[in-house]
Amino acid sequence: MPRISIFPTDTMSPEQRVVYDKIVSGPRGRIQGPLRAALHNPELADKWQALGALLRYGTTLPPRLSELAILVTGRACNSPFEWYAHRAEAEKAGIEQPIIEAILAGTEPPGLSADDAAIYHYAIELNRHNSVSDAIYGVAQARFGERTVVELTALIGYYTMVAMTLNCHEIPLPEGVAPAFALPQHTEMKP
Secondary structure (H helix, E strand, O other): OOOOOOOOOOOOOHHHHHHHHHHHOOOOOOOOOOHHHHOOOHHHHHHHHHHHHHHHHOOOOOHHHHHHHHHHHHHHOOOHHHHHHHHHHHHHOOOOHHHHHHHHHOOOOOOOOHHHHHHHHHHHHHHHHOOOOHHHHHHHHHHHOHHHHHHHHHHHHHHHHHHHHHHHHOOOOOOOOOOOOOOHHHOOOOO
16 A cells, blocks of 8 residues: 555645646556656656656657666665566566566676676666766766766666655555565665
């Protein structure tokens, strides 16, 4: 059960309804995940959905590399909903099952291309250390250029915010879907 009421509801304000309609008529086609919580503040939800749409659909990163970074982030943040939603997107983007399963297990994926490896290591370090070493940064910048590295960093940061929102408010998975792993608060949390 979620910790807060989630949208859509029959009691949405006109401002919430406008943002909701914008979300479902855009590239997402539906509302799920963190936007169901963000609608408590329609202005926040509107800006959130715009940033998310830009980072998901409007960067120089091809879908495969975006989804790889998102999967690493979802797993690093222990977000079952983010993992569920983006595992399906990763499969659509052509990420092979052994790579997905390795990320789920927290091990180095086998057979990464040079591009995949650059994204994977960048996302791993940024999630683990809240920054990236000179070596990993240099590889990413040499492969993709400055603009893409900026977009990649923003993408990982955005999906960290998404994961935190999903986890904290316990936004539920669709009915009948079992989580791939437990939420952090349902395991032993250390101060």
